[in-house]
Amino acid sequence: MKNIGTVLIAVIGLLIVTSLSAFTVDQREYALVFRLGEIVSVKKEPGLYFKMPFVDNVRYFDRRILTLNWQEPDRFITSEKKNVLVDSFVKWRIIDPAKYYVSVKGDELQAERRLSQTVNDGLRAEFGKRTIHEVVSGERGKIMEILRQRADRDSRQMGIQVLDVRLKRVDLPQEVSESVYQRMNAERKGVANKLRSDGAADAEKIRADADKQREVIIAEAYREAQRIKGEGDAKASETYAQAYGKNPEFYAFYRSLDAYRNSFKSKSDVLVLEPNSDFFKYMRSPGKK
Structure with a gap:
């Protein structure tokens, strides 16, 4: 029984030591092994690893792509002083957890502050060399790549890789937007x-041209009407003359x-004439030739 107790104690002790010395690394993270505050090992691949219990300790760092997103837009000045x-x-x-730890003590907020300062300095330099049109549409892609x-x-230098820098929105300030809108x-x-x-000038020109054409058309129509009327009168006079030439007495009677x-x-109707007037010629002697 004493031997069995000793074996159990040994097994339990071994399990405790094993649990204290074993650690796992997930595929989404890096692991740094520290011994008395010094980095002794960097684990970049997922798997089961071991360390010295009570001496070594492990810190994990996220190896996934992270996003630095500002809460409020920043103000920059273009080459036009706008x-x-x-x-x-x-x-x-x-990408380098050891350098990352040495540079920023593994503090993600401190890393983002330094990264933010670097990006803002670059934005200030690039915007200062370009106009509003260029930063909005003309060279936006070029600016992001630079x-x-x-x-x-x-x-x-901090063990960080920057994969992308994107300009989501470039706007004018409210006071500038108002002045631009007013202009x-x-x-x-x-x-x-x-x-x-x-349009009014063209309309007056069209009206004047239409009035001119109207006057021309009316004048031409009046001239044509007078010509036709003259031809008709001439034809009527000719017909009367021919009729008079054939039988003057009948023509006079018909008229x-x-x-x-x-x-x-x-x-x-009232007509006042003398009885012997020529007007009553055919009334006095209708049978006379």
């Missing part, structure tokens, strides 16, 4: 007024009948 608000973010990860390369080069509104109104004045018909068309 302020812009820039909202950006950075994608980064730890910032990524610069931030990655500086961050390698654009004034310019649009000026263009609208010019278009209205040009007298027309005169009687037109004179006595209405009962209210």
Whole structure:
């Protein structure tokens, strides 16, 4: 029984020592093994590892891609001395956990502060060399690539790799936006007024041309009507002359009948003539040739 107790104690002690000396590394993290405050081993691959119990301790660091995202947009000045608000973010990860620990004591907040300062310095330098149009649309992609390369080069000293720097939004400050809006509104109104004045001038020109064409058409129509009327009168005169030449007495009689018909068309018509007037010639002797 004494031997069995000794074996059990030994087994339990061995399990305790094993549990204190064994540790695992996940595929999402790095592990640093410290011995009396000094780094003695770096574990970058996942698996089961061992350390000296009561002497060594292990710290884990995230090896996944992390995001540095600012809460509020920062203000920068362009080459035109105009302020812009820039909202950006950075994608980064730890590639050298030992250097990362030595540089920032493994503090993620401290690492992000240093990374933020590097990116902001780059933004200030790049925006100071460009106009608003260039930073908004013209060279936006070029700026992001320059910032990524610069931030990655500086961050390698901390054991960090910068994968991407993105400008989410580049806006004008509220007071500048208002002045720009007012200027654009004034310019649009000026263009609208010019278009209205040009339209009114064109309308007057079209009306004047239409009135001119109307007068020309009326004059030509009146001239054509007078010509046709003259031709008709000439034709009528010619017909009357021919009729008179064939039988003057009948022509005179026919014309007298027309005169009687037109004179006595209405009962209210009044005609005062002498009885022996030529007007009553055919009334006095209708059978006379």
